[in-house]
């Protein structure tokens with residue numbers, strides 16, 4: 627891969643961005659289901675706009691964290707800390723992507739554009755500086771992290787309703803086990819930059835139990851579509867089965883208190899979200 631593309635991929639955190647865009651694009655289709663017609667051109671605009679806006683948010687995050695990223699093994703080779711990209715270059719790229727993405731999303735409807743700008747600000751200028759201060763950062767970061775499905779739905783539907791809030795809620799709760807599993811795996815590296823993001827700031831039993839509790843809470847939250855009547859029974863069954871597996875992985879962390887169990891929970895989180903969101907899309911009432 628050309629080195630510019632490799633650096634670009636790391637600047638925008640490509641895999642994370644792709645899952646963010648995936649969640650928004652699926653929830654757009656959920657909105658279109660109720661509209662009775664799929665506007666594919668708008669779907670493409672949402673995907674490109676969402677990609678640009680999320681990439682910009684990640685670019686700003688890496689600009690702000692340039693010196694901290696130098697301290698951690700996982701992030702030291704990113705384009706800014708390694709010195710292969712200057713802050714000015716990253717800033718120009720991020721600004722262009724942010725403005726272009728906001729324009730595209732705003733062209734779908736005004737609320738979509740406004741929510742996207744709000745997400746960038748929350749992520750880059752609230753969550754990012756808070757990371758070094760307190761584990762509360764994870765709660766704050768969960769807001770911009772859960773806005774993409776809501777934004778996707780609003781891009782189709784034009785306003786925030788119960789369905790939008792439920793789509794937001796599932797992704798919001800999902801982020802706690804997702805991130806605490808990662809924070810457990812990466813704790814040694816994180817400490818080098820002063821990040822203490824586990825619930826108690828340590829890899830201890832209380833942090834593991836709180837992480838496990840978050841997988842338990844996810845089960846009733848994932849059943850809300852069925853309880854509220856817009857999801858069918860199939861999605862309830864899928865959510866219960868995959869939720870039980872995820873919960874079991876959380877329990878194994880409590881039992882073993884080790885990195886391999888946290889890693890399994892982390893991989894579980896990557897699979898959980900797309901399965902539940904796609905399941906919902908295919909089982910709308």
Ligand code: HEM
Pocket residue numbers: 639640641642643645646649700764765766767768770771772797801804805808896899
């Ligand atoms: C509070 C919110 C969140 C926090 C603090 C968080 C944190 C992280 C961190 C630190 C990693 C890096 C793990 C590593 O390099 O081994 C990661 C990976 C990842 N996250 Fe999250 N995340 C959050 C929300 C989200 C959301 C909303 C999504 C998408 C819907 C997401 C999708 C991913 C994916 C796909 C990866 C794997 C990326 C890769 O390996 O390159 N995360 N997350």
Ligand SMILES: CC(C)=CCC/C(C)=C/CC/C(C)=C/COP(=O)(O)OP(=O)(O)O
Pocket residue numbers: 646679680683684687691742745746749753767768770771773774777
């Ligand atoms: C629509 C829109 C603009 C949404 C923004 C969505 C977004 C980028 C969510 C990510 C959530 C998040 C807190 C990731 C962790 O980053 P980190 O800084 O902890 O990761 P790092 O340690 O790898 O830098």
